[in-house]
Amino acid sequence: MSEEQPAAPVVSLRERVKSPPAPAMVESYFGPAVAAGIRFQFEPEMRIHMAHAVMLAECGIVGKVDIARILAVLADLQATGVKALTIDYQQEDLYSYIxxxxxxxxxxxxxxxxxTGRSRNDLHTTSWRLVLxxxxxxxxxxxxTIRRTLIDMAQQHVETVMPGYTHSQHAQPISFGYYLLAAADLMERDYGRLSHALACCDRSPLGSGALSTTGFPIDREMTARLLGFSRLVEVGYDGVSIRDDLQEAAGALAVLMTGISRVATDIQTWNTMEFGMLELDDAYSSVSSIMPQKKNPQAMEHVKAVAAMAVGALNMVLAAAKNTALADVNDGVTAGNVPMLDVLERACRALTVFEGAIRTLTVKPDTMRHLAETGFGTATELADIIVREAGMSFRMAHNIVGRVVREAIEAHHTAMDITSADLDAASQxxxxxxxxxPVEEVRKALDPAENLKSRTVTGGPAPVRMAEMLDRRRAMLDSDLAGMADIRRRIAEANHTLMEQARRIMDDAGLQTPSQIVRENHGTS
Structure with a gap:
C-alpha cells in the first residue's frame, strides 16, 4: 500500500481579505458573474489559458514539463466542459474555479x-473581446444573407410598380425592387459599420497585465497570433481600461436594428388589409386565441422589439462608462458586457427571422400597380411634361397640376382620369x-411604369439603371463576404496552430491525461 500523501495546500485569491463574500454580494454580483462566465467565457478562457501557457513555455519563463502538465489539465477540462468544475457560485468569477x-x-x-505574467484584468478583457x-x-x-436576399428580390421586382411614400402619403411611383435596393444599400452600410467594430475588437490586450504589462519577458505578439487576433492593443493601460470596442459594436448594432425596424414597419403596414400589397408567410405569423380570422405579423413585431433592446443596450453601455475613471473598473469596463452580448445573440436570431420573412413574402403586383395608378403619385411627371412640352417654368407647371389634382379629388376621380383638357382649363x-x-403625352405621364422608365439618371429606378446598380451590389457583397471568410480562416488556422503547439509540448513531456499528471506530481501509483 502506498504511503498516504499530505493534502495539497489551499491556494486562494482572497488572502488579502479575512472573510468570504457576503451572501448579498454573492447573490447580487459574484454569482451572476460566474453564471455569465459559464454562459459566455468558458471556451474563450480555455483558449487564452492554452495560448498563455504555450507562450510561457516557448519564452522559457516556465519549464516545459510544468507547462505540459498544465496543458494536459486544460485539454481534459476543455474536452469535459464546465461540468468538470465544482461550482458553488461563492467564488468571484469563472477563472477562480478554473x-x-x-x-x-x-x-x-x-x-x-x-x-505568471498576467492578470485577470487582461485575461478578462481578452476573453470578452473573443466573445464579441x-x-x-x-x-x-x-x-x-439579408443583403443577398434583398438584392435577389430586388432583381425579381425591378418592374413591380408600387407607390413611393413620403410622410405616409403617395409621393412618386417606384418599383418594389427599388425599395428593396434602398434597404440593401442601408444593410451594406451597416455591414461596413459592423466590420469596423469587428476590426476594433480584433486586437489582443493579453499581456497588458493589471495595467502596466509585466516584468516577465513575455511575447505578446505570439499570444495574439495564437488567438487569431489581427494586432495588439499595444499600450497596457489602454488594453484593460478602454471599452470602445464594445461601445462601437453597440452603436453599430443600434443603427442596424433601427434601420431594420423601419423596414419592418413598412412591411407590417403593407401587410394590412387596407394596403394589401404584401402578405407574410404563415410560418412567420401568429394567430389569435379568440379571433379566428387573425393572422398577425409576429415576425415584424419581434424584430422591432429586439431593435428597442439594441437601442437600450447602447444607452446602457455608454451610460455605464460615462462618469467612471479611465481605468479597469467594473462599472465602466465590465458592466456592459452581458447586456450587450445578450442583445447581440438576440439580434442574430431576430435577423434570421427577418430574412426568412422577407424571402417568403407574397408580393401582390396588381394591388401595388392599382394603388400607384390611382393615388396621384404621377403628378410630378405630369408637371415635368408641361415644362418639357409647353416651356413653362416648373413652379407654374406645379401650380397647374396642383389645381388639376385638387379638382379631380373633389370630383372623386383618380389620377388616370386626368385629361389634356383638364390641364388646358387649369392653365387658362x-x-x-x-x-x-398632346393626349398621348398626358397618358404616358400618368402611367406609373412609364414614370419608372423615365428615371434614367444615376440612382433612378429605371430598369436599365436598376440592372447596373444590382450588378455593383452583388460584386460588393461578394467582396465583403470574401473578406469575412478570410478573417474566419485566420482564426481557424490560429486555433489549429495553438492546439498543435500545445499537443507538441505535451507529447514532448510524455503527458496525455490528468491521471498521469497526478502520478507524476504526487508520486502515487
Missing part, C-alpha cells in the same frame, strides 16, 4: 504557475392660355 481546478489537480507549485468578435462575425453572416384659369399638351 485556477482552483488546476491547482487541486497539479498542486500549487505547478498549477500556480499558469498565471465571434458574435460580430455571426451577425455579419446574417446581415450578409391661372395664366390666361391653354397648354395644348
Amino acid at each position: 485556477e482552483r481546478h488546476i491547482v487541486e489537480t497539479l498542486g500549487p507549485e505547478t498549477g500556480g504557475r499558469l498565471h 468578435r465571434g458574435l460580430l462575425l455571426d451577425l455579419l453572416d446574417v446581415v450578409g 384659369a391661372l395664366f390666361g392660355h391653354p397648354l395644348g399638351i
Whole structure:
C-alpha cells in the first residue's frame, strides 16, 4: 500500500481579505458573474489559458514539463466542459474555479504557475473581446444573407410598380425592387459599420497585465497570433481600461436594428388589409386565441422589439462608462458586457427571422400597380411634361397640376382620369392660355411604369439603371463576404496552430491525461 500523501495546500485569491463574500454580494454580483462566465467565457478562457501557457513555455519563463502538465489539465477540462468544475457560485468569477481546478489537480507549485505574467484584468478583457468578435462575425453572416436576399428580390421586382411614400402619403411611383435596393444599400452600410467594430475588437490586450504589462519577458505578439487576433492593443493601460470596442459594436448594432425596424414597419403596414400589397408567410405569423380570422405579423413585431433592446443596450453601455475613471473598473469596463452580448445573440436570431420573412413574402403586383395608378403619385411627371412640352417654368407647371389634382379629388376621380383638357382649363384659369399638351403625352405621364422608365439618371429606378446598380451590389457583397471568410480562416488556422503547439509540448513531456499528471506530481501509483 502506498504511503498516504499530505493534502495539497489551499491556494486562494482572497488572502488579502479575512472573510468570504457576503451572501448579498454573492447573490447580487459574484454569482451572476460566474453564471455569465459559464454562459459566455468558458471556451474563450480555455483558449487564452492554452495560448498563455504555450507562450510561457516557448519564452522559457516556465519549464516545459510544468507547462505540459498544465496543458494536459486544460485539454481534459476543455474536452469535459464546465461540468468538470465544482461550482458553488461563492467564488468571484469563472477563472477562480478554473485556477482552483488546476491547482487541486497539479498542486500549487505547478498549477500556480499558469498565471505568471498576467492578470485577470487582461485575461478578462481578452476573453470578452473573443466573445464579441465571434458574435460580430455571426451577425455579419446574417446581415450578409439579408443583403443577398434583398438584392435577389430586388432583381425579381425591378418592374413591380408600387407607390413611393413620403410622410405616409403617395409621393412618386417606384418599383418594389427599388425599395428593396434602398434597404440593401442601408444593410451594406451597416455591414461596413459592423466590420469596423469587428476590426476594433480584433486586437489582443493579453499581456497588458493589471495595467502596466509585466516584468516577465513575455511575447505578446505570439499570444495574439495564437488567438487569431489581427494586432495588439499595444499600450497596457489602454488594453484593460478602454471599452470602445464594445461601445462601437453597440452603436453599430443600434443603427442596424433601427434601420431594420423601419423596414419592418413598412412591411407590417403593407401587410394590412387596407394596403394589401404584401402578405407574410404563415410560418412567420401568429394567430389569435379568440379571433379566428387573425393572422398577425409576429415576425415584424419581434424584430422591432429586439431593435428597442439594441437601442437600450447602447444607452446602457455608454451610460455605464460615462462618469467612471479611465481605468479597469467594473462599472465602466465590465458592466456592459452581458447586456450587450445578450442583445447581440438576440439580434442574430431576430435577423434570421427577418430574412426568412422577407424571402417568403407574397408580393401582390396588381394591388401595388392599382394603388400607384390611382393615388396621384404621377403628378410630378405630369408637371415635368408641361415644362418639357409647353416651356413653362416648373413652379407654374406645379401650380397647374396642383389645381388639376385638387379638382379631380373633389370630383372623386383618380389620377388616370386626368385629361389634356383638364390641364388646358387649369392653365387658362391661372395664366390666361391653354397648354395644348398632346393626349398621348398626358397618358404616358400618368402611367406609373412609364414614370419608372423615365428615371434614367444615376440612382433612378429605371430598369436599365436598376440592372447596373444590382450588378455593383452583388460584386460588393461578394467582396465583403470574401473578406469575412478570410478573417474566419485566420482564426481557424490560429486555433489549429495553438492546439498543435500545445499537443507538441505535451507529447514532448510524455503527458496525455490528468491521471498521469497526478502520478507524476504526487508520486502515487
